[in-house]
Amino acid sequence: MKSPRNNTTIIAAVLAVLIALVTFIGLVTIGLGGERGMGMPADGGYFLQDAATPVMEDLTTVHNMVFYWISGITAFVMALMVFIMIRFREKANPVPSKTTHNTAIEVVWTIAPVLILLFIAVPSMQLLYFQDKLPETEMTVKAVGNTWNWSYTYPDLENIDEIISNPLDEIQAKAQGKPFLLGTDAQLVVPVDTNVKVLVTSINNMHSWTVPSFGIKMDAVPGIINETWFRATREGVFYGQCSEICGIKHYYMPIEVNVVSKAEYARWVANDGAFTTSVAQINTDNTLIGSGQTAAQK
Secondary structure (H helix, E strand, O other): OOOHHHHHHHHHHHHHHHHHHHHHHHHHHHHOOOOOOOOOOOOOOOOOOOOOOHHHHHHHHHHHHHHHHHHHHHHHHHHHHHHHHHHOOOOOOOOOOOOOOOHHHHHHHHHHHHHHHHHHHHHHHHHHHHHHOOOOOOEEEEEEEOOOOEEEEOOOOOOOOOEEEOEOOHHHHHHHOOOOOOOEOOOEEEEOOOOEEEEEEEOOOOEEEEEHHHOEEEEEOEOOOEEEEEOOOOOEEEEEEEOOOOOOOHHHOEEEEEEEOHHHHHHHHHOOOOOEOOOOEEOOOOOEEEOOOEOOOO
8 A cells, every 4th residue: 555655746746747748838839839920820820920010019928928827827727636636536535525614725816816817917908008009100091991892091192092902812812922811902001110090990881900910900880980000110011801700701801011111112102102113212311312113013
């Protein structure tokens, strides 16, 4: 017959292995996260897309922090369950415990969750405030949800016509080297390192303008103009989709944002919303000196 000390050793070993396993899985999930996408989902990915704005950077930080808490709590609860199943099994305890309360334990299991929630709530509220409070913005764009596409206007730029952004079918997307269900025939173009205010609304049913790499998800409601903002810190094309179940073609409302250099954006504006095939000369204050040939794509 094994001594109580041997039983305790076995239990401790099982708990150590269990906690190590859960911790390892958590660290691998945080550290690797599968293949991550820059501006779009990636095959086999199960982590957040790489951040392209300060809001998304903070959102990822809070997510990771909460994940560590979740991993620790999960490991602790699983360890307690294993301990109870082994330590208080019928064979080891033929006479069940009749303990009705334990003041110390009750105090701990009341205070500990409160402290954990506070540790989670404080950075979460800071993030929500950061997301919601618009800083001093340098430009404004308006996104309007339709059935079934998005349209964009630049209220501050009279020479830029409304951009109707339609989804590409599978053949068109393949021909243009764009992802199907994400690529569009017209992009929203914005400059890098610029605070952009986005006005979001709809002309019919509810939609949601969502770009994961920007940390943006804003409802588009008929008759109401919601506003949000972003500051893209890197150039590139970033994709999103409508995130509100809005009807039969909800899946077919992609969003494509092209973040370009400030010089390239100045050329795009000077050419009435068209990119050029040659590099235009730009002053240091981003005013246009000369431009090249106008490209067909806007």
